[in-house]
Amino acid sequence: MKYVKNILILLVVVAIIAAFALLVRSCTADKSAMTPPAQASASVPPVMHLEAMVVHPSMLEENIEVSGVLQPFEETILASELSGRVTTLNLPEGQSIRQGTLLMKLYDGDLQAQLRKLLVQERIQQTTISRQKELLAINGISQQEYDLNVLQLSNIQADIELLRSQISKTELRAPYDGKIGLKKISLGAFVTAGQAIATLRAEQTLKLDFSVPEKYATLLTAGKTLSFTISGDTNMHHATVLANEQSIEATTHNLKVRALVTEQSSVLVPGAFANVHLMLGKNDHALMVPTQALIPMARDKKIILCKNGKAVFHVVQTGVRQPDKVEILNGVSAGDTVVTTGLLFIRPDAPLKFEKIVP
Secondary structure, eight states: OHHHHHHHHHHHHHHHHHHHHHHHHHHHHHHHHHSOOHHHHHOOOOEEEEEEEEOOEEEEEEEEEEEEEEEESSEEEEEOSSOEEEEEEOOOTTOEEOTTOEEEEEOOHHHHHHHHHHHHHHHHHHHHHHHHHHHHHTTSSOHHHHHHHHHHHHHHHHHHHHHHHHHHTTEEEOSSSEEEOOOOOOTTOEEOTTOEEEEEEOOSOEEEEEEEEGGGTTTOOTTOEEEEEETTEEEEEEEEEEEEOSSOOTTTOEEEEEEEEOOOOTTOOTTOEEEEEEEEEEEEEEEEEEGGGOEEOSSSEEEEEEETTEEEEEEEEEEEEOSSEEEEEESOOTTOEEEOSOGGGOOTTOBEEEEEEEO
């Protein structure tokens, strides 16, 4: 009986072991069926519906537009150096005058009277010195007395020069050829020293003042020709660079430039705003890509190239920007294929499939 019981126990154990082995084999088969081959798991579907372009060298003109202001080449606020009543006034508004023309005269009767008095004293003193010189030759007077009279004559002559200088200041003359603006006084008015009476502007030439970014500072040298337009006038006018400020503004990082305008036109008036067109360079082998192909990063910019059918990210250095294109200075070569759409969905080494490639 005991023998039969042992046999039954042995059969139960064998059955359990067989059932466990069958369960392990079944689970392994199911796992194998669920896991694809290693090669299949490594394959990634290509990114679809993309567009790209092939980079080719092209001509690029580096042009910028800045705002400027026309100014008179010379402009002077005419004012009197002395206070007094106006006795002569010659300010033809809007008319041209020549250098040295008398524009205004102040009353100088009192100064002229003082001058005549000093001239009389000068003649008397000269006569006295002439007589004393003869006496000095025969020791009729001392050398000291003679020297004092000579010194007095020198003082009188110095007063005469000072008075003549004061009289000359009662006259206001044109410092250069130009055109008179609007007068601010009338004949007989009493003016004070420094009071503005009119404005004189040189009419033959104008100057054009504008500012450019500091990176163009070395390109705007004296003698360079530029073009500009005036608001409300479509005609192109020309100017020649005269000089620059020789220093960069600390706040704006701009360089002030002045150009000379010799062209005569009724629309070119002082104070007018000008739109200055500058052609600063020309590159016949520029590599241009669409602006949407750039991926801005924290410290640099990247583009995606297609090489051997896969995406390759390249850091690039940009140059001149245009409304829809940007120049690539470093990171791209002629003949490279640059991805222009779907950039957010592309990962490094991802296979690419294009709908359109612009040759």
